[in-house]
Amino acid sequence: MKTIRTVAELRAELLAPRRAGRRIGLVPTMGAFHEGHLSLMRRARRDCDVVVVSLFVNPAQFNDAGDLDAYPRDPERDAELATEIGVDYVFAPLVDEVYPSGFATTVSVAGLTDTLEGAHRGRAHFDGVTTVVTKLLNMVAPDVAYFGQKDAQQAAVIRRLVRDLDIPVAIEVCPTVREADGLAMSSRNMHLSPEDRARATALHRALRAAADAVNAGERDPCTARELALAELARADIEPDYVELVSADTLVPVRRITGDVLAVLAARVGGTRLIDNQPIQPPPEAGSNGNGRR
Numbered sequence: 001m002k003t004i005r006t007v008a009e010l011r012a013e014l015l016a017p018r019r020a021g022r023r024i025g026l027v028p029t030m031g032a033f034h035e036g037h038l039s040l041m042r043r044a045r046r047d048c049d050v051v052v053v054s055l056f057v058n059p060a061q062f063n064d065a066g067d068l069d070a071y072p073r074d075p076e077r078d079a080e081l082a083t084e085i086g087v088d089y090v091f092a093p094l095v096d097e098v099y100p101s102g103f104a105t106t107v108s109v110a111g112l113t114d115t116l117e118g119a120h121r122g123r124a125h126f127d128g129v130t131t132v133v134t135k136l137l138n139m140v141a142p143d144v145a146y147f148g149q150k151d152a153q154q155a156a157v158i159r160r161l162v163r164d165l166d167i168p169v170a171i172e173v174c175p176t177v178r179e180a181d182g183l184a185m186s187s188r189n190m191h192l193s194p195e196d197r198a199r200a201t202a203l204h205r206a207l208r209a210a211a212d213a214v215n216a217g218e219r220d221p222c223t224a225r226e227l228a229l230a231e232l233a234r235a236d237i238e239p240d241y242v243e244l245v246s247a248d249t250l251v252p253v254r255r256i257t258g259d260v261l262a263v264l265a266a267r268v269g270g271t272r273l274i275d276n277q278p279i280q281p282p283p284e285a286g287s288n289g290n291g292r293r
């Protein structure tokens with residue numbers, strides 16, 4: 001595994017494999033690796049000839065300077081874990097390499113970024129994400145880039161970005177990796193006190209309560225949402241939002257007629273956590289092709 005700091009060096013390294021038609025995979029990360037990150041790297045290792053993991057804590061996507069300062073960083077351990085998985089390159093540029101003086105361009109995706117995380121963290125958050133991901137895709141020019149379902153809105157926004165700007169890359173979204181008790185893995189979990197760590201399991205229970213109701217036939221999103229809210233209230237958690245949204249548009253659904261995504265965000269102690277659960281409800285009685293028409 002080789003650590004690379006500059007775009008020039010990265011391009012020089014990738015020139016020969018690219019010319020030889022090798023499949024290049026990119027896993028963009030902000031480091032402090034956990035099993036969620038590692039699952040993306042393993043998937044890239046299986047699918048691709050050359051695996052590049054980018055490690056860059058992107059200041060542009062933090063809406064709070066304190067949050068940026070407190071973001072966990074452990075580059076030595078990250079390098080060891082990437083080596084164990086067989087990653088070829090960790091691309092870990094300094095901030096000046098990504099945003100040299102005079103940097104003046106923003107890539108912005110409209111619509112999808114207005115709701116949920118966009119509404120709560122402000123426009124600058126997703127603008128920061130889409131700008132840095134566009135840059136990383138241009139720097140690495142991978143055949144495939146891997147993202148986690150954990151950040152479902154981010155994945156939807158990036159699919160749209162790549163489609164709208166004709167960026168020649170396949171986007172693969174990999175399942176959320178969870179702790180044994182259901183808590184979605186996140187670099188931020190290490191900030192939770194033991195009590196808050198226990199309370200945080202309510203996030204997954206809330207999403208499961210909504211999913212179980214829909215799978216049992218509930219078609220009113222308000223009822224499913226109330227069940228999720230009740231689960232959070234039992235753990236004394238007041239969410240930023242809990243919604244059942246269309247998996248494509250991220251717009252809250254008025255009735256559940258197909259695949260939806262239960263999404264939520266909440267502060268547990270001082271730590272803001274997000275999670276989601278894709279729900280594929282069984283077809284309603286009479287709509288399975290056997291029934292009356």
Ligand code: AMP
Nearest residue numbers: 029030031036147148150151176177185
């Ligand atoms: P981050 O370092 O938090 O920016 O995450 C880097 C990538 O890992 C993003 O595509 C995330 O969606 C993904 N990721 C983070 N947590 C998980 C998880 N628990 N399961 C699967 N993917 C994850």
